Amino acid sequence: MSQPRYLTGDKAGIQEFLDKFDVFLFDCDGVLWSGDHLFPRVAETIEMLRSQGKQLVFVTNNSTKSRADYKKKFDKMGIPCKVDEVFGSSYSAAVYIARILKLPAPKNKVYVLGESGIEQELASEGVQFVGGTDPALRRDIEPEDFTAMADGSSLDPDVGIVLSGLDFHVNYLKLAMGFAYLQRGAIFLATNTDSTLPTAHSLFPGAGSVGAGLVKAFGKDPLALGKPSQAMMDAIEGRFHFDRSKACMVGDRLNTDIQFGIEGKLGGTLAVLTGVNKKEDFLGEGKEVLPMAYVDALGDLLG
Structure with a gap:
């Protein structure tokens, strides 16, 4: 070669x-x-x-930003760009879920491990979701949470997909909830599995690192929808x-x-x-x- x-x-x-x-x-x-x-x-x-x-x-x-978010960044950087010229992993995942998977209702809701970029793109394709940036999940796990997840009382019965992306606010509660859905048969998807995120002239943990806990617990890799x-x-x-x-x-x-x-x-x-x-x-x-x-x-x- x-x-x-x-x-x-x-x-x-x-x-x-x-x-x-x-x-x-x-x-x-x-x-x-x-x-x-x-x-x-x-x-x-x-x-x-x-x-x-x-x-x-x-x-x-990078799943943290939607296409509209990226358009704003391009504008800020002084680079002419149309929204339609941007194709991100969040959008790729949303298109796959809405147009290819097309799970029948009601078991077609998505549990999101990630930021608002994923939520915006899911919404643009008419896909319902839970988790993500929900402030109720940004806390320490409590003893009663274990019981509620084990018996399913704190879980949304309509969740049929777990979508893992880059989450800047990941914690044990979010991971445990994602794992609970996977144990109940949810399809495991990832926006991407990059191990690192290059930013500020350095490297930081990427979406693959954030989702590694789910992969280890579940014992199976997700279908990744990014590069x-x-x-x-x-x-x-x-x-x-x-x-x-x-x-x-x-x-x-x-x-x-x-x-x-x-x-x-x-x-x-x-x-x-x-x-x-x-x-x-x-x-x-x-x-x-x-x-x-x-x-x-x-x-x-x-x-």
Whole structure:
């Protein structure tokens, strides 16, 4: 397998690479920004690609924000973006639940382990939910809670799905309630299973780390609906109608972004080194997940 091509500083190589593709799928955290810090020349790079007639889709595993939330962030960062160009793991999960699973009422309610981004996208698809940001769950577990969950008196009988995402207020009570629903036959889904979240120029526990307690207790992995899940790729293709051979996935994480593009049989993948993985992770012999090319930062595509 040929080694990835290094494009930073190679103006002719960059244009040759860009000319191969009509569509670019972008990860956000670690590629465009880190937390509230926009990486240099990102807005100009996005503008350059649009000027060349490229179709852009922003594909994020961060489940804490809805598409509308992301639109506000793009606006704040000075990057022109339409809500319809954003495809997040929360939206992917909501579409899967509403349009693919289509569980019959009344056993079609979702128990959410996560933030308001998940709730907003479920609501946009007409899916009912409990848990999530409910302030009643942001407390320590009490002895009576164990009894009420064991006999089911504190559980919603209409919950048929447990959806696990990134939850900044996770606690034992929330995990115990999710496990109780799973024991009663609820379908186990996850917005994504990223182990870490890149933000503020560092790494923090991601959605996969938050949901690890449920996985360990239940003994089964959830169906993940974020990158690298091909259920997400199929949904994106169905939404945007593009030729996969003329599409390129741009990301900072090998086991989600780059693997997502490779397994989706996209025409190319581009790694940037401003997030999780460094070049040592994919250069050299014996590396399993290799991008087609890489740059130090997304802004390097300006040449």
